[in-house]
Amino acid sequence: MGTDEMSCLGLTEEQERIYRLCLREPGIGLDGLIDQLRLSPHAAREELGRLRELGLLHSEVPTQGGSEEPSGEDRPSDEDGLAAADPDVAVARLLDLRLHELHEKLQQVTELQPLVASLRPESAEQRPPTVVGIEQITDLPKIRDRIDDLAFFAREEVSLVEPSTALRPEDIEQDRPRVLRCLRRGLTVRTVLVRKVLDHAPTVAYLRELESHGARVRLVSHTTAKIQMYDRRTAVVPVHPEDSSRGALFAQESGLVSNILAMFESIWAESDDLGALLGERRSEDDDGPSELERMVLRAMCSGGKDEAGARDLGVSVRTYRRYIADLMQLLGAGNRPQAALLARERGWI
Incomplete structure (x- = not known):
């Protein structure tokens, strides 16, 4: 208790x-x-x-044979x-409220910067401006450059939460090199997305690719949080949670970063491993292929080069070839032509 x-x-x-x-x-x-x-x-x-x-x-x-809303003396009280x-609903609701509060606090702090600028001329002793600890950037290329710098100089951990139900191909291509570099340098990378991404084959392929390089990927039933955390010291969140065009806030103020980190850990604790969820889906499909695997089979049977098939599916060539190897093992095939024949016999393509 x-x-x-x-x-x-x-x-x-x-x-x-x-x-x-x-x-x-x-x-x-x-x-x-x-x-x-x-x-x-x-x-x-x-x-x-x-x-x-x-x-x-x-x-x-208590129901009394009708569904009308109680009124007057029949209305429920604390007695x-x-x-x-339900805990899932309760935690999701509290997370949304906390995220909203954090956004408001971040915006309040950023509003102090013009205040400092207006007060500076009044000071008899001119001093160099101090860093508030939170920076708002609205220019998209500058946001990307700053995130690239944070990833490059990170030494321990990168933590991410993405509320989108699918990742756009251009976002995957932009994020992949940055995340893979972090993994190759031995950083811990933790990523949380919503379970709805399981319905988007290119996103699943990208997440499995990250897992194959050592990233930890989990899925949560619902979240509106969009968080990037670098070394537990710098947090990046959108200025407005539903309008990314308004820019991003980069926070290094310890209190705010601690709150955002606590929110990430809460979301992480409520999430499930990607591998386990994919395994459940495979069981539900009676060991049949996923939609992404069917797409790989169709691309393989078209006779095109692996590079073209990977490009069409929005995955790397390495991931594409790993899928083919997994499918050949699943089918019990010794080569690609035999895999194509067995897949057709089973009605997979």
């Missing part, structure tokens, strides 16, 4: 204890909370109110049984 594990998501220790108790004992009422957690009635009501606002708790309404929101 009271482990305070959800503090990075904005919950107090008492709020976390209440939420956990409601998960364990659905239908518990206010009196039960007071007895088990030894809270005063006033404190318990205040914490319940906050948890209701966050959408983590709601009152259980009624309490139900906790």
Whole structure:
């Protein structure tokens, strides 16, 4: 009890204890909370109110043969049984709220830079301007150059969260050299994307390529966070989470970076390994090929060069050839023509 594990998501220790108790004992009422957690009635009501606002708790309404919304004296109160929101929903909601708060704080800090500039002429003693610790860049080429510099000088770890359901081919081609260089230099690379990317074959191929070079890739059911973290000291987030054209914020201020890092770790803890999820899909498909593997088979059977097939699928030649080798083993084929014949016999292409 009271482990305070959800503090990075904005919950107090008492709020976390209440939420956990409601998960364990659905239908518990206010009196039960007071007895088990030894809270005063006033404190318990205040914490319940906050948890209701966050959408983590709601009152259980007994059904009486109808679905009409209760009103008046029938409306649920704190004395009624309490139900906790599903942990997946609760954590996702808290993460979204924390991300919104962090964006607001980052923007407030960046707004201090014009203030310093306006105050400087008033100072009797002229001093060189100080670095605030957060920089806003709106020019896309400059953003890319700065990220390239951060990746080049990173010495320990790169941590990434991408909320897109599919990576564009141009983004993959731009990111691949940077990430592979980090991996070749021995850096730890951790990447989190949403599970929806499993439906996009080029993205899956790129992620498997990163894994083959040592990256750790996980998928989460839902997130709106877009984070890049370098050596746990520099964080890059968009100025606006839904409009990347407005630029990016580069933060090196310890408090903000610590909060963003805590958010990344929370998302990482809620995610699942890419390999495990791909294995589940393979089992569901009765050991048949994935959509990407079917595309590789079709490209192989077309008779074109590997370079052309890899380019059409948006993957590297090395990844393309590894897929062919895996498929030949799966089919029990000794060469490509035999693999093509067996694939046709099984109806895979």
